[in-house]
Amino acid sequence: LWEVLTVSEYNDSREAFVDGLRADMPPAAGEDALQRVKMQALGSRRASVESPLRQWSWRMAGGLAAAAAVVAVAALALAPGQQTAAFARDRAAEALLFQTPGRVLHIEATYTERWNGKQSKDSSDLDQRWSIWADADGRGVREELTDRRDGSLDELRVRTNDRLTVFISDEGGKPRLFEQDMSNQPVATALDDMVGYMRARIVDGSATVTGAKQIDGEKYWVVEWKAEEGDIATTVTMRTSDYRIKTWAQDVTTTKDGSGGTQEERVTFETVEQLEPGSLPDGFFSQNAVIDAATPGTPLEKR
Amino acid sequence: VDDERFESAWGAHGPAVLRYCTYSTGSSQEGEDVAAETFARFLAKGDHVTPEHVEAWLIRVARNLCASHHRTARRRTMLQSRLAEQVPAETGGWAQPDSWEYVRRLSEAERLTIYLRIAEVRSFADIARLVGKSESAAKMTFYRAIDRLRRDMQRDGVGPDTTLVGGADCV
Numbered sequence: 001l002w003e004v005l006t007v008s009e010y011n012d013s014r015e016a017f018v019d020g021l022r023a024d025m026p027p028a029a030g031e032d033a034l035q036r037v038k039m040q041a042l043g044s045r046r047a048s049v050e051s052p053l054r055q056w057s058w059r060m061a062g063g064l065a066a067a068a069a070v071v072a073v074a075a076l077a078l079a080p081g082q083q084t085a086a087f088a089r090d091r092a093a094e095a096l097l098f099q100t101p102g103r104v105l106h107i108e109a110t111y112t113e114r115w116n117g118k119q120s121k122d123s124s125d126l127d128q129r130w131s132i133w134a135d136a137d138g139r140g141v142r143e144e145l146t147d148r149r150d151g152s153l154d155e156l157r158v159r160t161n162d163r164l165t166v167f168i169s170d171e172g173g174k175p176r177l178f179e180q181d182m183s184n185q186p187v188a189t190a191l192d193d194m195v196g197y198m199r200a201r202i203v204d205g206s207a208t209v210t211g212a213k214q215i216d217g218e219k220y221w222v223v224e225w226k227a228e229e230g231d232i233a234t235t236v237t238m239r240t241s242d243y244r245i246k247t248w249a250q251d252v253t254t255t256k257d258g259s260g261g262t263q264e265e266r267v268t269f270e271t272v273e274q275l276e277p278g279s280l281p282d283g284f285f286s287q288n289a290v291i292d293a294a295t296p297g298t299p300l301e302k303r
Numbered sequence: 304v305d306d307e308r309f310e311s312a313w314g315a316h317g318p319a320v321l322r323y324c325t326y327s328t329g330s331s332q333e334g335e336d337v338a339a340e341t342f343a344r345f346l347a348k349g350d351h352v353t354p355e356h357v358e359a360w361l362i363r364v365a366r367n368l369c370a371s372h373h374r375t376a377r378r379r380t381m382l383q384s385r386l387a388e389q390v391p392a393e394t395g396g397w398a399q400p401d402s403w404e405y406v407r408r409l410s411e412a413e414r415l416t417i418y419l420r421i422a423e424v425r426s427f428a429d430i431a432r433l434v435g436k437s438e439s440a441a442k443m444t445f446y447r448a449i450d451r452l453r454r455d456m457q458r459d460g461v462g463p464d465t466t467l468v469g470g471a472d473c474v
Contacts, residue, residue: 018421022421025418026326027322027397028318029322033331041342041345
């Protein structure tokens, strides 16, 4: 039933809603927090402020998440009669849950990042091979990033249980090895989150199938998707038979330090396979694997 | 940026930037990281920013970093959810309210506008100056975001105001 309100009543109820949101705002920052932030800022007098952890976060999960997200969007776009959250959930789950329990998911991909803009000197372009091994039973994730130009190891990351260990071969001209307690890192109800996000994208009509192409004799849809206030354009090729993602490309138009520019990111999935756990060497998902790979003499930082 | 300029900017705008970043990221810890990055950038590249534009510059950099954080977080949670037990979100002093689940689905421009209007009690003219829009556009962004939040929260029966005012749930 519709409840009919006068304009005045509507405005009053909206103001009441705003008052409720006011109570949800974080409190003014305490002195301790302010001091921490200030010290952190003062300690970061370096050109690049992209933290290794942020890079890890997005590279580790980027391809799979984006693939799942776009699968959900595309499925909805292709099935207008079934545009329901339940349908989106099924499709997203289908994309995510293709890993068999007890196996190790192995993904080989390439990753490139290029910044076009006035600040291009601040961001070195990347052209990397990106390898991920994810234990289906949640025992660990190992990620290797190597420079495709010379095959050298750029980064090695292992997350086991609640601990992340990272080796970066060159950060600001020197190697870095650190580990971090991840037990407090937020792990959201991702599918619920994505379904909500997808629903909004469907409502605003930002995901569309723009064409089809043949790759290696198989048919793929081309799906384009604009999100985040129109500043991210995503283009995906997706196999029509099972909705698997072949390529995922993202152009991010953003401003950096007040000047305009475009950041281009590309992930191309080359192989996705499932391995028997026994096919990997002992200690493959261990913290020691990272420490052993680090440049000798690199101190281990603990965060 | 020399120490004097940094201290001046920090003293005038540090608390508000940190609070906004906490609100936008939904986490005290993440908010601190993003706020620190914002001021690190000011330290490194704020020389050209005139004093009257420092606040708007900081707000825009923080906004871009928060938007980047949300892109990262969306990707991160997808894989993590498959590989780890679910744990409560980090709060570190600010417990995410029920409304935050809906707030995070907004665009960064909407989150910023809501923050400036509700938490900082800024006028629409002031918000327009900080975000680089017209006053009417700032006002429209705010009320559209509020109405969308309200509609979504009402649909799910959560939030401070559960009175139905129409929409898809009303048949």
